[in-house]
Amino acid sequence: MNFDLTDERQMLQDSLRRFLRDNQEALRASTRLGEAATETGFSTEIWGKLAELGVIGALFSEEDGGFGGAGFDLTTVFEELGRVGAVEPFVDTAILGGGLIAALGNSDQRELVEQVIAGSLQLALAHGEQNSRYDLAQVETTATAEGDEIVLNGRKAVVVNAEAADHFLVSAREAGATGDEEGISLFLVPRDAAGLSLRGYPLLAGGRAAEVDLDGLRLPSSARLGAAGAAYPALKRAITRAEVALAAETLGAMEAATDLTREYLLTRQQFGRPIGSFQALQHRMATLLIELEQARSAVINAAGHLDADPAQQALQIAAARNLIGRAGRLVAEECIQLHGGIAMTEEYALAHIAKRIVMADHRFGDTDTQLERFLDYSAA
Numbered sequence: 001m002n003f004d005l006t007d008e009r010q011m012l013q014d015s016l017r018r019f020l021r022d023n024q025e026a027l028r029a030s031t032r033l034g035e036a037a038t039e040t041g042f043s044t045e046i047w048g049k050l051a052e053l054g055v056i057g058a059l060f061s062e063e064d065g066g067f068g069g070a071g072f073d074l075t076t077v078f079e080e081l082g083r084v085g086a087v088e089p090f091v092d093t094a095i096l097g098g099g100l101i102a103a104l105g106n107s108d109q110r111e112l113v114e115q116v117i118a119g120s121l122q123l124a125l126a127h128g129e130q131n132s133r134y135d136l137a138q139v140e141t142t143a144t145a146e147g148d149e150i151v152l153n154g155r156k157a158v159v160v161n162a163e164a165a166d167h168f169l170v171s172a173r174e175a176g177a178t179g180d181e182e183g184i185s186l187f188l189v190p191r192d193a194a195g196l197s198l199r200g201y202p203l204l205a206g207g208r209a210a211e212v213d214l215d216g217l218r219l220p221s222s223a224r225l226g227a228a229g230a231a232y233p234a235l236k237r238a239i240t241r242a243e244v245a246l247a248a249e250t251l252g253a254m255e256a257a258t259d260l261t262r263e264y265l266l267t268r269q270q271f272g273r274p275i276g277s278f279q280a281l282q283h284r285m286a287t288l289l290i291e292l293e294q295a296r297s298a299v300i301n302a303a304g305h306l307d308a309d310p311a312q313q314a315l316q317i318a319a320a321r322n323l324i325g326r327a328g329r330l331v332a333e334e335c336i337q338l339h340g341g342i343a344m345t346e347e348y349a350l351a352h353i354a355k356r357i358v359m360a361d362h363r364f365g366d367t368d369t370q371l372e373r374f375l376d377y378s379a380a
Contacts (some may be wrong), residue, residue: 009076012058012068016080019053027084039200040122040164041208042088050088051119059094064102065114071306074241075248075299082252085353087206089122092161095242097123097169100186103234104226109188112167124165126156126189126212127235134365136236137181141214143172150187150224152195152217162210163200165191170214174229181232186225193217205359206352243317243364244302247324250360251292251299253353254328257335258288260350264339281338288334291327298323311380318365318373325367328357 005013020027026046050056058073060066074095081090098116101109101123115121132138141154152172162168168189176183189196195217200210225231265276265285275281302320305313332354336343343350361367 005072005076009068009072012054012073013076013080015053016050016055016077017083019049020080020084020086023049024084027086039208041161041202041206042164046086047088048119051117056090056094056098056119057117059090060098060102060113060117064098064110065117071244071303074245074306075251075303078245078248079252079255079299082249082254082356083256085206085253085256085349085356089124089161089164089207091242091245092125093121093123093165095245096125096238097165097167099238099241100125100169100225100234101188103237104186104231105188109225112188122161122164122166124159124161124168125171125238126159126162126168127171128157128159129155130157132157134369135179136239137179137184137232139171139173139184140178141170141172143174143185143187145174145221146218148221150219150221152187152189152214152219154214156212156214158209159198159212160203160207160209162198162212163208167191168196168212169225170212171231171235172214176229183229184232184235185228186231186235187219187223188225189217189219189223193219203359205355239364240313240317241306243321244299244306246360246363247299247302247317247320250324250328250357251295253357253360254292254295254331257331257350257353257357258285258292260353261285261288261335261338264342284334284338288331291330295324295327311377315374315377318370318377321365322367322370322374325361325370328361329367332357 023046026043055077057066058068058077061069078090093116098113102113112121116123129138129140131140141152141156144151152170154172156170168191170187170189171184172187173183174185195215197213198210200208202208226234262285265281266274268275298320302317305316335350336354339350342348345351365373
């Protein structure tokens with residue numbers, strides 16, 4: 001099987017890598033120090049330029065107004081973003097928000113996808129709750145019909161990109177018991193809606209999130225995305241795509257961490273020679289490179305199964321996320337140890353990249369959760 005990128009994906013990778021290289025200073029400010037204190041948590045200038053470059057469009061199919069959308073389009077983009085530790089909300093606005101509107105929205109709602117691709121609209125998925133952990137069906141927020149209106153009540157936790165979002169995609173239960181897949185609906189909520197309040201905070205690995213309270217928030221029934229109580233399959237599909245994107249982003253971050261470490265070992269002098277010449281450190285570096293190649297294979301496998309039948313898709317993506325989580329933590333810890341104290345300084349790129357690697361494991365399902373899913377899918 002040929003794993004080489006197509007000509008179109010190769011051009012996308014080259015242009016994106018060139019842009020990220022040419023904008024290193026702006027990205028450094030965005031990912032670590034400069035934008036951490038702003039309301040959005042990322043550089044809106046970089047976001048706009050990436051949209052002009054067509055990066056967001058590569059994450060959507062032609063039917064949805066883009067020019068890609070396949071598994072290997074996602075991994076091509078997110079691996080490059082992971083290399084530089086970019087904190088721009090591609091997962092939240094494009095993969096989750098835009099993907100769900102494209103999948104469930106009516107003709108009027110789907111017009112928002114064009115704005116997402118153009119870089120002029122920000123979205124946030126408000127789905128996770130305090131008691132949900134990684135269970136997508138654990139939704140306690142309620143949606144009650146009152147005449148031609150829907151009333152939302154509940155609280156959403158760790159809503160990434162909330163403070164920058166122009167619209168929220170809010171999940172709420174219209175029927176069924178807590179934990180049932182049936183009965184969950186998605187609603188498109190403008191950020192200025194009465195009854196919606198935010199409490200924002202910075203994330204450890206960059207960017208920002210918020211706790212979102214919904215207190216008697218009233219919406220027209222036309223704000224619902226798709227049929228009442230039938231949003232779970234689309235939600236699961238969007239999260240699955242986001243998991244593949246996150247795995248590729250983590251792979252890119254692992255590559256950057258090992259590159260920085262290799263350069264450091266060949267530069268740092270001790271006893272009159274580079275410390276990379278010491279056999280013990282060479283062995284540790286060799287282990288990292290082996291883990292990196294295994295992680296690359298896992299990402300390729302996950303991307304290749306993104307459009308497979310649901311059983312195989314779930315099995316392979318759980319396996320990939322588990323491997324990426326274990327290998328990523330090893331790479332982050334070893335790279336920091338091989339650098340020594342400099343790796344812990346905020347100004348050095350590795351400090352930010354290591355945080356991105358470690359914290360990525362805790363989104364959508366950590367290593368242990370992915371192992372449990374793999375065992376369940378294998379037994380099915």
